[in-house]
Amino acid sequence: MTSGQPLPHSQEPTLTIAQVVERTGLSHDTLRYYEKAGLIQRVGRTTGNQRRYAMADLAWLEFLIRLRETGMSIADMQRFAQLRARGDATVPDRLAMLREHRADLADRIHALRRNAAALDDKIGHYERLLDQPGSDDLT
Template sequence: METSLTIAQVAQRTGLTAHTLRYYERIGLIAAVSRAPGGQRRYASADMDWLAFLLRLRETGMPIQGMQAFAGLRSQGDASVSERRGMLEAHLAEVQARVEALQQSMQALSTKIAHYRAVEAKVKTKRPSLSGTGPEGKTSDDEHTSQPKQQQQRQPALRARAGQTPGSRR
């Protein structure tokens, strides 16, 4: 890599706009970038490494305030390593929770898709109902709710703790 890159080159390589790069510098996410004799920003390899990490934090959903706090701790050097590690551990736990939730959603979607494939196979082998519903006006979706079974089982317990019976609402 070249010894220094212009803001246009960095924008092209990172996918950030020049405006965003200047904004990141202004709010303290990026330390003051060195300048060429004409005043143009020149990004060094270390700047690019830091930008890559910031983009990773952004991609994992860390808010700008969190990134600013992390950048502030980073500027303190090794004295803040424990705090930075703690921040990253907390953020990792949040990311893992989101990944688990997405995996549950993916499983629910896969189950629903499999159900629809089975319904389509049945429809191809027999004449479909004119109303689009099965017996007693139920659709094929009535048998397969969008909630995972685990969540369905927990709901009566949650209502009981809240003082509700399965048929009551507040």
């Protein structure tokens, strides 16, 4: 993590699409869709035009998965990926996006916890109904 210069044409190991499917849980189609959508920059190819993913591609995919799992839309991921492709100058914008997303996420987690508490109440209500039946509940 000191130089940061990406090694050009390094002999770093690469992965076939099947291996990336296995490691990420994304499907072949989703991987191709993400590439077509610009979420991931065009991935390296063999002379026969088959994809070979670098470890950096894998790391980026895993980050995308995290964004998706926390509810970021494809459109926003596209925006983030475009910023990233433009290089270091966009770090402040990317940071701002992540902070906003993080704040949204905090809100959603809080809402879920409130709803979870209300569900617990409802469950308690049903449990009481089972203990003392015959009250003909319609709730």
